[in-house]
Structure formats: structure tokens, C-alpha cells
């Protein structure tokens with residue numbers, strides 16, 4: 001078994017749903033980073049999805065941040081024990097668009113809700129980024145998710161219609177996201193995930 005295969009097997013035991021590899025564009029890299037980027041997706045807990053947004057959920061999001069950081073640390077330790085180097089990108093690093101990097105790895109495609117939508121977990125996930133010098137294959141596998149997301153989004157708009165305070169809104173025919181108005185982190189709002197048909201498809205798939 002190769003080192004990458006060993007690593008991927010280990011990540012399954014940590015609850016990682018999907019993993020892919022890519023590179024981060026030069027303009028976003030820093031000296032601490034390594035050339036390859038591991039993109040891993042963790043399915044969001046059902047208890048955070050479909051609940052009414054409330055300030056009390058902020059604590060649950062803080063706890064999730066701690067859990068994700070612990071998983072990232074374990075992934076890095078595993079890689080370093082095999083003799084390579086790693087650098088984790090902080091979940092709260094606002095200079096990085098995690099969804100765009102995952103989209104570059106063709107794990108999914110960004111929908112009108114501005115979230116990465118994948119076949120197996122829809123938009124209901126958190127993205128982990130770790131850079132490493134472990135040799136990995138950064139050539140993306142073929143996937144027609146882009147076509148399917150674009151086609152569904154062009155007729156749906158459920159995320160925009162259900163977004164409180166119009167954080168997602170339409171202007172001149174384009175969809176915009178106003179981060180300042182989004183209550184996702186402070187109030188645990190997940191409407192733009194739960195109303196998405198791709199989320200429902202992924203949930204149904206998981207049940208069968």
C-alpha cells in the first residue's frame with residue numbers, strides 16, 4: 001500500500017467523507033506552505049442542519065471548530081510520521097476561498113448558495129485544507145457536477161428565496177453574497193444548505 005493509500009485509509013477512520021488533491025494558486029500561497037494541497041470534506045452533523053437559527057448555536061459552531069482542528073492535527077501527524085511535512089490552513093483564514101480550492105480539485109461545483117456542492121454530501125459539509133510535500137496526484141478526476149449544478153441552479157433559487165436578511169441576493173441578474181449579513185456562524189443558519197435539492201439527494205442516497 002502506498003503512503004497516500006495508507007493516509008486515505010486513516011482519514012476514513014477520522015470521519016472524512018471525501019478527499020482530493022490540488023495546488024493553490026501562487027497569489028494565495030505563503031512561505032510556510034508546501035506545493036500540494038489536500039482537500040478533505042467532513043459531513044456536517046445532522047444536529048446543525050435544519051434547525052431554527054438561534055444565538056445559542058454559536059457555541060456548537062465553536063465546538064465544531066475545535067473538533068475539525070483536532071482532526072486536521074491528526075491528519076498532519078500521520079503524514080509527518082511517514083517522513084513528510086505539512087502545513088494546515090486555519091478554518092477561519094478569510095484570505096482563502098476554501099470552496100474555490102475544492103472546486104479546482106473537481107470535488108464538486110459552487111452553486112447559487114456560494115457553497116461547494118458535491119454528489120455524495122451536497123452542500124452540507126466543512127472543508128479542510130492541508131498543504132504537504134507528500135507526493136500526491138493533483139490531476140482532477142472527470143466529473144459532470146458543474147453541468148448539473150448550473151442547470152439546477154438556473155431554475156431553482158431556493159437558497160436565495162430562503163436566506164434571511166438577504167445575505168444571498170440578486171442584483172442585475174447575478175447572485176451576490178453579503179458576508180456581513182450572513183448569520184450562518186453567529187446563529188447557526190443553514191437554510192441555504194437544507195433547502196438545496198442537492199442536499200436532499202445526498203441525504204436520500206445516504207439512507208439507501
Ligand code: SF4
Pocket residue numbers: 111112113114152153154156157158159160192195196197198
Ligand atoms: S438551493 Fe437551488 S439555487 Fe441554491 S444552490 Fe441549491 S440548487 Fe442552486
Ligand code: SF4
Pocket residue numbers: 159162163164167168181182183184189190191192193
Ligand atoms: S447561512 Fe443563512 S444567512 Fe447565510 S447565506 Fe445561508 S441562508 Fe443566508
